[in-house]
Amino acid sequence: MRDIPVELAGHLSGEVTTLCHCWRVTRRDGVVLGFTDHDDDLAFDAVTFHAASGLEAAEAKTDFGFAIGGGEVAGALGSDGLTEADLSAGLWDSAKIELFLVNWSAVEQRVLLRVGEVGEVRRSGAAFTAELRSMMHRLDARRGRLFGASCDAELGDARCGKDATTSDYRGTGSVLVAMSRFEFRAAGLGDYESGWFRGGLVSWVSGPNAGRVSEVREHRVDGGDVRLALWQQTPSAAGIGDTFTVTAGCDKRFETCRDRFGNGANFRGFPHMPGTDRALSYAASDDGNLDGGSLFR
Numbered sequence: 638m639r640d641i642p643v644e645l646a647g648h649l650s651g652e653v654t655t656l657c658h659c660w661r662v663t664r665r666d667g668v669v670l671g672f673t674d675h676d677d678d679l680a681f682d683a684v685t686f687h688a689a690s691g692l693e694a695a696e697a698k699t700d701f702g703f704a705i706g707g708g709e710v711a712g713a714l715g716s717d718g719l720t721e722a723d724l725s726a727g728l729w730d731s732a733k734i735e736l737f738l739v740n741w742s743a744v745e746q747r748v749l750l751r752v753g754e755v756g757e758v759r760r761s762g763a764a765f766t767a768e769l770r771s772m773m774h775r776l777d778a779r780r781g782r783l784f785g786a787s788c789d790a791e792l793g794d795a796r797c798g799k800d801a802t803t804s805d806y807r808g809t810g811s812v813l814v815a816m817s818r819f820e821f822r823a824a825g826l827g828d829y830e831s832g833w834f835r836g837g838l839v840s841w842v843s844g845p846n847a848g849r850v851s852e853v854r855e856h857r858v859d860g861g862d863v864r865l866a867l868w869q870q871t872p873s874a875a876g877i878g879d880t881f882t883v884t885a886g887c888d889k890r891f892e893t894c895r896d897r898f899g900n901g902a903n904f905r906g907f908p909h910m911p912g913t914d915r916a917l918s919y920a921a922s923d924d925g926n927l928d929g930g931s932l933f934r
């Protein structure tokens with residue numbers, strides 16, 4: 638049961654109220670932002686909650702027990718702290734959001750309504766809608782190892798054991814031509830075979846995307862032409878000469894680990910587990926006829 642401060646309870650019982658909502662957002666990079674649907678800025682707890690921010694409640698939902706409640710907020714890009722580059726860079730992914738009900742005529746009269754995290758973000762032009770998930774969604778997160786045929790280590794980490802910082806597994810390049818924010822031609826990677834960086838990571842060193850990391854969807858080498866395609870567009874358009882490092886990719890298969898990287902002894906999957914085809918198969922005699930009794934002979 639939520640405790641409502643006495644002063645706010647008295648205000649709520651009156652015939653006229655002066656209420657608004659305030660959102661305090663703590664992004665993944667530690668930046669704290671404040672927004673309000675009031676028509677003037679408000680401040681409390683050392684945070685300024687900006688009005689006319691383009692953020693407003695779109696839906697709210699609360700569920701009993703361990704169900705994942707939440708809601709949605711809708712907004713428009715372009716206001717302070719709500720930029721397309723930050724959304725594309727993932728700075729709002731899993732950001733912590735605290736929702737307050739506030740008496741804007743006396744901000745000390747307020748109550749914390751809910752705490753959650755940003756989930757899925759849907760965009761349409763300059764507008765976006767962000768899903769708010771209650772803290773119960775963390776109970777759905779996987780804990781421990783999952784037994785499966787593929788490897789659950791990352792290339793170069795302690796469990797993998799390979800040194801991915803050497804030139805064999807990491808290259809340095811620069812942008813020759815950016816065809817789009819998904820694909821570009823690169824210089825400096827001519828010594829690597831086609832597909833070597835497929836599934837790897839591009840870490841931008843200079844340019845408007847410096848500090849960002851992108852996953853490689855495709856790596857193609859055609860003569861002296863080297864092209865990299867990304868799974869997601871970069872936050873900003875890459876420019877000629879922008880530098881980056883790119884690491885080799887691994888598809889998590891045992892054959893790749895053994896033959897491509899010579900690291901089969903450290904493979905962290907279970908490649909010999911029987912799959913669903915084995916579980917759904919039936920016993921048959923040598924001539925192909927059903928012979929279910931043979932399992933018990």
